[in-house]
Amino acid sequence: MSEQLQALQASLHQAREESSPQQILDLIPYSSFIGAEAKLENDAVLYWLDRRASNIGNPSLPAIHGGVIGGFLELSAAIEILYTLDVDLIPKVVDFSLDYLRPGRYKTIYASCTVLRQGKKLVNVTATAWQDNPDSPIATARCHFLIAK
Amino acid sequence: MDLKLAIFKPMLKFAMERNGHGEALGFEITKIGRGQVEMTFPYKEEVVGNPITGVVHGGVIVSLLDTACGTAAITTLTGPSITPTMDLRLDYMHPAEPHQPIYVSAKVYRSTSNVIFCRGSAWQDDPENPIAHCVATFMTVDTPSISLGNIIRRRFNRLVRGDKAYEREVDK
Numbered sequence: 001m002s003e004q005l006q007a008l009q010a011s012l013h014q015a016r017e018e019s020s021p022q023q024i025l026d027l028i029p030y031s032s033f034i035g036a037e038a039k040l041e042n043d044a045v046l047y048w049l050d051r052r053a054s055n056i057g058n059p060s061l062p063a064i065h066g067g068v069i070g071g072f073l074e075l076s077a078a079i080e081i082l083y084t085l086d087v088d089l090i091p092k093v094v095d096f097s098l099d100y101l102r103p104g105r106y107k108t109i110y111a112s113c114t115v116l117r118q119g120k121k122l123v124n125v126t127a128t129a130w131q132d133n134p135d136s137p138i139a140t141a142r143c144h145f146l147i148a149k
Numbered sequence: 150m151d152l153k154l155a156i157f158k159p160m161l162k163f164a165m166e167r168n169g170h171g172e173a174l175g176f177e178i179t180k181i182g183r184g185q186v187e188m189t190f191p192y193k194e195e196v197v198g199n200p201i202t203g204v205v206h207g208g209v210i211v212s213l214l215d216t217a218c219g220t221a222a223i224t225t226l227t228g229p230s231i232t233p234t235m236d237l238r239l240d241y242m243h244p245a246e247p248h249q250p251i252y253v254s255a256k257v258y259r260s261t262s263n264v265i266f267c268r269g270s271a272w273q274d275d276p277e278n279p280i281a282h283c284v285a286t287f288m289t290v291d292t293p294s295i296s297l298g299n300i301i302r303r304r305f306n307r308l309v310r311g312d313k314a315y316e317r318e319v320d321k
Contacts, residue, residue: 004201030206055170067213071208071209095240
């Protein structure tokens with residue numbers, strides 16, 4: 001096992017022990033590129049993405065780029081696996097399906113994820129994003145990840 | 150030669166490449182035709198998803214394919230409308246090779262008065278061996294007020310008056 005992999009696994013264990021999903025996010029460069037953050041709230045992980053100019057897709061509305069919403073949900077789903085399941089490798093995304101329900105306005109986006117099924121090789125996760133009210137989501141996503149070595 | 154599209158093309162390219170996220174990613178739209186778009190994305194360390202392998206995050210592929218399909222959808226419009234994405238479905242066939250550019254192409258295969266159907270593909274060496282492909286559907290919403298001219302006006306204001314003035318305008 002490479003030193004890099006051992007360091008990654010040590011960081012994952014530490015993040016779980018310290019109940020800090022943010023530490024897992026910090027391992028992935030893409031999360032700071034879009035500005036994703038995470039914390040524990042009521043025993044579940046809450047993900048959020050504060051507004052920033054580099055995430056805008058339509059400057060005239062302005063609206064958050066659809067790809068950012070997708071990337072954020074895919075990232076959140078992967079972190080959910082790494083934080084809640086005993087998985088030691090970064091999960092590989094196999095497929096990703098995203099429904100856009102409302103425009104993502106230029107303010108904080110929140111997300112929560114649920115692992116629906118964990119098999120030996122594949123995990124199915126759903127993720128929901130909202131802004132003002134969790135009952136009016138702006139997007140929902142469903143993805144499969146490969147967790148086998 | 151499609152004159153209307155010829156005039157519209159550079160504006161569309163500018164709007165897509167120079168919006169906040171497009172600029173941050175730094176892709177280039179290399180071809181725009183009626184219902185057809187091609188793009189190139191150079192590798193970037195900042196968007197890595199797996200720190201061990203250096204492979205870019207899937208979210209980047211989502212952004213690239215959403216942009217390519219969305220741009221292709223816009224080219225099929227005849228009036229001032231916007232085309233918000235309804236849904237986007239991606240299959241990842243194999244991880245992208247790090248430090249190599251990613252090529253993306255998108256094509257509208259059916260355009261109706263309310264819905265535009267599109268498919269896209271992302272590859273590196275061989276278009277026949279894609280990293281990912283997607284299908285996306287777009288709604289057409291007639292919005293005379295949200296014209297591309299409006300986007301360009303705001304963008305121009307931002308360039309001239311700076312980011313702070315832009316933030317204030319956005320907050321209104």
